Amino acid sequence: MARTVKPEEFAAKRGEILDAAQRLVLTKGYEQMSIQDILDYVRISSGAFHHYFDSRRALLDALIERIQQESEKPLLPIIHDPQLNAIEKLQGFFDTLDRLRSARKADVVKLVRVWYNDDNAIVRQKVDDAVLAQRAPLLTKIVRQGIQEGIFTISHPDKAGEVILSLLQGMGNTHARLLLSLEHEANEQRNVEEIVSTHAAYMEAIERVLGAPPNSLHRTDAAAVKVWIEAIRENSDHA
Missing domain, CATH: 1.10.10.60 (Homeodomain-like)
Incomplete structure (x- = not known):
């Protein structure tokens, strides 16, 4: 029985x-x-x-599927907030993801160390695809609001979410590589400057894709980058 x-x-x-x-x-x-x-x-x-x-x-x-569900929950209140304009929602979207990563810095650092290994290639691609499928419609909804508000001018709004996420994934991969290279790179300041300029370049690219006003999205700074450098070093000390 x-x-x-x-x-x-x-x-x-x-x-x-x-x-x-x-x-x-x-x-x-x-x-x-x-x-x-x-x-x-x-x-x-x-x-x-x-x-x-x-x-x-x-x-x-x-x-x-569980990763999808957990990462979507904190984003929905921003998407559905009637008091926020499209720029505020887009920046809130990015800020929320940053806060989630910052709240679990130690875990994120450990993840980055193994995430780009060949042994995680399959799961990494599946996560990227799942994130794209989940978040692209949310971003597209923000973009459509921005078009209605006259903030964004984009010829293919249905593809906007996909394009933005592709840019964010590219930026994330570059940042991870640069942060991890600090363990073997003596010139910390040069890497910090490269991370800051990389973030600015991708934010500018997103603004141009959307036809948004220049500098309407936040750029990171050296102080924020150094917080992650410290987390990387702390993890190395305890490895």
Whole structure:
């Protein structure tokens, strides 16, 4: 006779398995992570695992879905705030993502260290695709509001969210590479200046894509960059 599991117990154990998978992806890489690793971490049997997930691929899909849901929640209040104009919403969108990263600096630094390894290529691409599918419509909604307000002038608003996110992903990849290179680069000031100028270049590109007024979006500064440099160094000291 099959064992009956209460919905809350099922959700809790499923979440525990996802927590283990997320930690293992960050420490071993997705390609090196096996189902046996999950079983050992959570201390469950293969049969128990397959009660929650049909396969390793199904586990990855569920992990990506959870990341999507968690990252979307704090953005929705900004999108739906009737008091904000389009520029304020767009800047609020960016600021919220920055605050989420800053609140978990130590975890973000650890993630960056392994995120660009070949062993995480599959999960990295899947996360990028999921983020694009999730956030592009939100950004497009902001862009349409900006067109109605006369703030933005763009010929292809339906593609605006996708273009903005492509720029943000490119900027994020460049920033990660520059920050990590500080561990082997003696000239800190040069890297700080490059990160600041890179951020300014991408923000200017987004403004031009949207036809927004120049300097309508915030640029980062050296002080903000140095906060992340300190986080990188602290992580190195404890590695």
